Amino acid sequence: MQSLKQSPTxxxxVQNPYPFYDRVRAAGAVVMWEDYGLPVSASAATIGVILRDRRLGRAPPPEFAPVIPPHLAPFYAIEAHSMLELDPPVQTRLRGQVLRAFTSRRIAGLAPEIAALSHRLIDALPEGPVDLLAGFAQHLPVIVIARLLGVPESRAPDLVAWSNAMVGMYQARRDRATEDAAVAAAIAFSGYLRGLVADRTRQPGDDLISHLIAAGDALTPDELISTCILLLNAGHEATVHTLGNGIKTLLEAKVPVEALSPDRIEALVEEILRFDPPLHLFLRWVHEDMEIAGHAFARGDRIGCLLAGANRDPQGWERPGKFIPDRLVKPNLAFGGGAHFCIGAPLARLELQVALPMLFARLPGLRMKGKPRYANLYHFHGLERLVVTR
Ligand code: HEM
Incomplete structure (x- = not known):
């Protein structure tokens, strides 16, 4: 296995990780990323196999479970019941409860609400240069997911702050301050949700939290809290940055407004997700001795899937480094694959398909003010700000 060096900070x-992914792919289907001490793949075919192979899991084999330092215990107490950190059959049970609320048909019914909300947010944008990330992209997904769960919209700023602090744990540059902030957020977030669950138990509504409570023994109280936190966090972090990366790409590529018309928007959104997705690296643990792309792996090893690298694999895409608005729609890896394939994909797609055409229709003079910079948050890939004039 070849080795490559690349600091993730x-x-x-940080500004452009794609040349490194190309180097990884050219060096082999699986390559040692020295800075992480982690074998990784940027090959679409290899990642497709890894994500679907039941001998690999999100959770470590029990004897390899990392020892949790006491100061991080409250954070990992939440993660311990998150479907994203678990494997079948527990993950399947938790996922099944949530999936019922996330069917494509149910989500499609939200389109008018998402459109009304987008209008409201655009109406509220100040005149003059404005940061579309803070002024638009950060609000839309968090309000949509809060409404779905039945969390009052007025708590959206808290949800954003808690979520930002918690996902800090997955950054390459994490330090003790990041950890303390994540723990404080985990405690505050779960405390708030326990109160809300008690309210909804007394007085149910037509929201996801009430439905999950009504599922009775299907979820334990801890699983219910972890599931809500996962949905609220996963439900907006990635969508915020897909909106930001997408708007930037559309402006840079000078994509004509016709490409955002109803008959072309699906292809455009898929190309945005392929070209510059917000989540780049996901890990899997090896549960049985096995071979991956001709390399021997042992129980307890880990392997990294560079999803954004797979999306630019020339084996899967012609001219992969080029943004082509009306590329033929076919699956890419922005939402992952296999057992953990993103539950929120229909919702995220709908938000993008509704919000982007509306932004460009309502703000036809949209221009970027300066070149936006990506934040130093690997393995997240999203902008610091997106300042525009209109
Ligand atoms: C463009 C926006 C989004 C992107 C790029 C994205 C990406 C992903 C990816 C790559 C995974 C799989 C991780 C893995 O295999 O290890 C995932 C899982 C997940 N996503 Fe998303 N996501 C987005 C939006 C959403 C939304 C809106 C929601 C909430 C409603 C959501 C909820 C989840 C959940 C609950 C999981 C875990 C599923 C499981 O473990 O079975 N995501 N997402």
Whole structure:
């Protein structure tokens, strides 16, 4: 297996990680990323196999479970019941409860609400230069997911703050301050949700939290809290940055407004997700000795899937480094694959398909003010700000 060096906090990499992914792919289907001490793949075919192979899991084999330092216990107490950190059959049970609320048909019914909300947010944008990330992209997904769960919209700023602090744990540059902030957020977030669950138990509504409570023994109280936190966090972090990355790409590529018309918007959104997705690296643990792309792996090893690298694999895409608005729609890996395939994909797609055409229709003079910079948050890939004039 070849080895490659690349600091994940190197400014050039943070701004443009794609040349490194190309180097990884050219060096082999699986390559050692020295800085992480982690074998990784940027090959679409290899990642497709990894994500679907039941001998690999999100959770470590029990004897390899990392020892949790006491100061992080409250954070990992939440993660311990998150479907994203678990494997079948527990993950399947938790996922099944949530999936019922996330069917494509149910989600499609939200389109008018998402449109009304987008209008409201655009109406509220100040005149003059404005940061579309803070002024638009950060609000829309969090309000939509809060409404779905039945969390009052007025708590959206808290949800954003808690979620930002918690996902900090997955950044390459994490330090003790990041950890303390994540723990404080985990405690505050779960405390708030326990109160809300008690309210909804007394007085149910037509929201996801009430439905999950009504599922009775299907989820334990701890699983219910972890599931809500996962949905609220996963439900907006990635969508915020897909909106930001997408708007930037559309403006840079000078994509004509016709590409945002109803008959072309699906293809455009898929290309945005392929070209510059917000989540780049996901890990799997090896549960049985096995071979991956001709390399021997042992129980307890880990392997990293560079989803954003797979999306630019020339084996899967012609001219993969080029943004082509009306590329033929076919699956890419922005939402992952296999057992953990993103539950929120229909919702995220709908938000993008509704919000982007509306933004460009309502703000036809949209221009970027300066070149936006990606934040140093690897393995997240999203902008610091997106300042525009209109
Ligand atoms: C463009 C926006 C989004 C992107 C790019 C994205 C990406 C992903 C990816 C790559 C995974 C799989 C991780 C893995 O296999 O290890 C995932 C899982 C997940 N996503 Fe999303 N996501 C987005 C939006 C959403 C939304 C809106 C929601 C909430 C409603 C959501 C909820 C989830 C959940 C609950 C999981 C875990 C599923 C499981 O473990 O079975 N995501 N997402």
């Amino acid at each position: 190197d400014p050039a990499f």
